[in-house]
Amino acid sequence: xxxxxxxxxxxxxxxxxxxxxxxxxxxxxxxxxxxxxxxxxxxxxxxxxxxxxxxxxxxxxxxxxxxxxxxxxxxxxxxxxxxxxxxxxxxxxxxxxxxxxxxxxxxxxxxxxxxxxxxxxxxxxxxxxxxxxxxxxxxxxxxxxxxxxxxxxxxxxxxxxxxxxxxxxxxxxxxxxxxxxxxxxxxxxxxxxxxxxxxxxxxxxxxxxxxxxxxxxxxxxxxxxxxxxxxxxxxxxxxxxxxxxxxxxxxxxxxxxxxxxxxxxxxxxxxxxxxxxxxxxxxxxxxxxxxxxxxxxxxxxxxxxxxxxxxxxxxxxxxxxxxxxxxxxxxxxxxxxxxxxxxxxxxxxxxxxxxxxxxxxxxxxxxxxxxxxxxxxxxxxxxxx
Amino acid sequence: xxxxxxxxxxxxxxxxxxxxxxxxxxxxxxxxxxxxxxxxxxxxxxxxxxxxxxxxxxxxxxxxxxxxxxxxxxxxxxxxxxxxxxxxxxxxxxxxxxxxxxxxxxxxxxxxxxxxxxxxxxxxxxxxxxxxxxx
Numbered sequence: 001x002x003x004x005x006x007x008x009x010x011x012x013x014x015x016x017x018x019x020x021x022x023x024x025x026x027x028x029x030x031x032x033x034x035x036x037x038x039x040x041x042x043x044x045x046x047x048x049x050x051x052x053x054x055x056x057x058x059x060x061x062x063x064x065x066x067x068x069x070x071x072x073x074x075x076x077x078x079x080x081x082x083x084x085x086x087x088x089x090x091x092x093x094x095x096x097x098x099x100x101x102x103x104x105x106x107x108x109x110x111x112x113x114x115x116x117x118x119x120x121x122x123x124x125x126x127x128x129x130x131x132x133x134x135x136x137x138x139x140x141x142x143x144x145x146x147x148x149x150x151x152x153x154x155x156x157x158x159x160x161x162x163x164x165x166x167x168x169x170x171x172x173x174x175x176x177x178x179x180x181x182x183x184x185x186x187x188x189x190x191x192x193x194x195x196x197x198x199x200x201x202x203x204x205x206x207x208x209x210x211x212x213x214x215x216x217x218x219x220x221x222x223x224x225x226x227x228x229x230x231x232x233x234x235x236x237x238x239x240x241x242x243x244x245x246x247x248x249x250x251x252x253x254x255x256x257x258x259x260x261x262x263x264x265x266x267x268x269x270x271x272x273x274x275x276x277x278x279x280x281x282x283x284x285x286x287x288x289x290x291x292x293x294x295x296x297x298x299x300x301x302x303x304x305x306x307x308x309x310x311x312x313x314x315x316x317x318x319x320x321x322x323x324x325x326x327x328x329x330x331x332x333x334x335x336x337x338x339x340x341x342x343x344x345x346x347x348x349x350x351x352x353x354x355x356x357x358x359x360x361x362x363x364x365x366x367x368x369x370x371x372x373x374x375x376x377x378x379x380x381x382x383x384x385x
Numbered sequence: 386x387x388x389x390x391x392x393x394x395x396x397x398x399x400x401x402x403x404x405x406x407x408x409x410x411x412x413x414x415x416x417x418x419x420x421x422x423x424x425x426x427x428x429x430x431x432x433x434x435x436x437x438x439x440x441x442x443x444x445x446x447x448x449x450x451x452x453x454x455x456x457x458x459x460x461x462x463x464x465x466x467x468x469x470x471x472x473x474x475x476x477x478x479x480x481x482x483x484x485x486x487x488x489x490x491x492x493x494x495x496x497x498x499x500x501x502x503x504x505x506x507x508x509x510x511x512x513x514x515x516x517x518x519x520x
Contacts, residue, residue, distance in 0.1 A: 029396035032428060039429070039438070049436045070431030118396040126394035133425050135391040136514055137470055137484050140461035144470055148482075152453035155497035199470075200456040200492065248472050248482035249425075253453050 001223050011094040015045025029118030030060060031068045033110030038069065047104065054102030056093060058085035059111055063375045064129065067244040074262050075102035076242050134246050142286060143207055144199045146373035149253035150289050151201065156254045157304030161201055163311045165192035167288040168205050168330050170316040175327025177317065177357035182209055183331040206288040208329035215340040233350045237271030237381035239263030247373045258377035259297035259368065267379040275299055279362045280349055281321060282342040284369035285328040294368050325349060325357050339369040343380065350384040390463040392512050399426045401442050406513040409505050411447045413479065414440045424479035447503035449475040456490045473501055473517050486518045
């Protein structure tokens with residue numbers, strides 16, 4: 001059984017510094033306090049932000065911090081439980097560095113506790129980055145933010161509204177096979193294009209559901225995994241990243257950069273499998289375009305070719321590579337943070353418990369998900385052997 | 386009662402940007418180490434590979450291209466649909482979110498990469514927002 005003592009003295013703090021001064025700093029926003037601390041600690045270590053591949057912070061979203069700093073790490077810790085968060089960040093960083101998830105972890109704190117400059121947290125506030133540079137323009141929920149990159153992608157690759165709609169049609173075919181799915185009646189491309197426009201190019205049927213529900217997982221070590229009632233589903237590979245909170249700061253509107261450059265490569269490296277070994281894809285479908293971006297970033301199609309791929313129904317029942325076999329966020333369920341359900345369907349399929357839509361001979365599944373609007377990214381490769 | 390449109394509140398590192406808009410100028414920062422402009426304002430260059438703190442304020446042209454957009458039909462409570470939420474790529478490089486001022490927003494009247502120019506929208510005596518129109 002793994003024992004924490006094997007990690008004793010395996011990881012060290014090599015840079016440490018505070019802000020230039022502490023006390024009364026009305027000239028510093030919260031993010032400036034984080035950044036100044038980061039620059040000072042990195043200077044103390046003789047490193048720069050480009051050397052950092054892991055981030056841990058509390059009080060601001062890690063995605064907001066990485067956006068502000070201009071980095072895209074491969075390890076992310078946003079544990080935010082109050083004053084002890086930073087001790088927990090150190091604790092997690094030990095395991096992460098020992099596991100090879102990151103080489104250089106930057107842990108930051110910054111708080112305008114007295115002057116309250118730029119305080120807003122995750123949700124809003126006029127002085128946050130979003131409050132200054134996005135909210136004034138009428139963004140109103142995920143359909144008006146997640147969708148912003150699509151027109152650029154359409155211009156670059158010629159994606160059509162019909163191809164976008166095909167993702168919804170394909171996913172609905174799987175939902176028809178799932179008794180738990182909220183929307184099960186088959187739909188056509190015309191049905192999607194005739195549904196109410198929400199934020200063009202997104203129509204209603206290009207948007208995920210809004211539902212209630214939940215899910216949970218229990219994980220144990222290899223030594224114990226065979227002691228339980230169900231066959232184990234092994235975690236073969238994983239990857240994670242954050243880049244931005246505000247969609248106007250997403251680096252590339254035609255590519256899911258974090259998936260292509262960080263989470264996909266990390267997951268495939270760890271799992272030591274080729275794409276051809278993947279039997280099943282769960283690609284979080286917040287909207288019709290997210291599986292398209294995911295397919296391309298993960299290398300299952302060439303850039304610009306996932307739209308036609310879906311339009312040919314290659315991810316649908318009977319197709320070459322099943323995608324979103326539970327009916328997805330588009331037709332099965334979507335509580336707001338759907339990633340858990342994507343994992344649940346991969347587990348179900350790998351355990352051969354997906355009666356009515358079971359993929360025969362499945363051995364390996366890839367689960368891929370955004371957080372926010374391409375803001376955070378994660379990939380898991382799971383297997384039953 | 387009509388809900389209020391959300392308005393920005395400046396923080397120390399963004400004050401010059403907001404003050405510039407009040408004066409009818411688009412003021413953004415440029416890194417003196419790598420010579421690239423960046424947006425939104427902060428006291429260092431966010432470009433990967435640089436991150437220098439040697440930065441300065443510049444007045445830029447206010448011209449750019451319509452990098453991407455959505456036509457919002459389901460409106461924020463304080464907005465009147467349809468309206469255009471856009472991201473403009475300034476000629477100087479950085480991208481910024483804005484609204485496109487246009488009477489009839491459709492995919493046909495809003496070609497991707499169309500040239501745009503800034504319109505200073507004086508919301509009140511304290512806040513001017515950067516809007517853009519097609520040229």
